[in-house]
Amino acid sequence: MIELEQILKKNNVKPTAMRLLVLQFLLNKKSAISLTDVEDYFVKSDRTTLYRTLKTFVESELAHKIDDGTGITKYALCEENCHCEIETDLHLHFHCKLCNETSCLTDHKIPNISLPKNFIAEDVNLVVKGICNKCNSN
Amino acid sequence: MIELEQILKKNNVKPTAMRLLVLQFLLNKKSAISLTDVEDYFVKSDRTTLYRTLKTFVESELAHKIDDGTGITKYALCEENCHCEIETDLHLHFHCKLCNETSCLTDHKIPNISLPKNFIAEDVNLVVKGICNKCNSN
């Protein structure tokens, strides 16, 4: 529990009850989660609060936003010391068409991308869709 | 004009007036366009018809859908003989934060991606965000 507080404080986020709970929830999830996922879990809480909690996490580089192409924004905790830098931190995301889960393949960093002259890259999003290992083995 | 018809017929799409016009519009655009873009251009036409026209184009592999992370679906014509295959056809998309335009970098195919064991890739989406060459030179 105290660890959770440390994580928040380290990123300059005040450890409110709600934030601790959401952080815990995120930590327990292996795959990326949507606002609705969080909402369904914390039935008593207000959607807006959860929305803003996630937003806060993203802004303080505790979590990152994932656009997996489903149209529903997903969130996942960043790795330790992540600053969402293109070269070092960004990894690819995998969306499984069967189980509908989106996961971070943190070991698979975004390959180096060469752009045409005068283009400046500030952010890269790489999503692979298909069938994940779990669904494939069934 | 006749060429437009040929394009449609080649992909088994009946060349209605609306479709010819939308196809023309797409041909003239260098960057990807949204449904709203088309709607704004063809003021007299109904949004649904345009929506379905684009949908038809995508289904018949005449155009591809682009999720550039803005939350607004974009469309762009496929290249000649494109079948949206991962290895050969998929290219990266660039979204400029300044001019807000999304463009196909068709010369930049998606780099080969190695996935963990038992993962099957069926589709890949690679979007780079930043500043495009036009905006960068101003």
Add this chain to the structure above:
DNA sequence: TAGTGTATGCAATGGAAGTGCATTAATTTG
């Protein structure tokens, strides 16, 4: 020409993201 299938237009729905404002909690300051 009648009939069938496809395309179009209108209306309405649904889902998600986001905002404004009032209320409550927490923190700072006199």
Add this chain to the structure above:
DNA sequence: CAAATTAATGCACTTCCATTGCATACACTA
């Protein structure tokens, strides 16, 4: 410690886009 300021939460509401249902119009075929 109390007052005052700031931040977090909860509720209501708005906006925007994607999508669907159904009725009408058009086009092609027998």
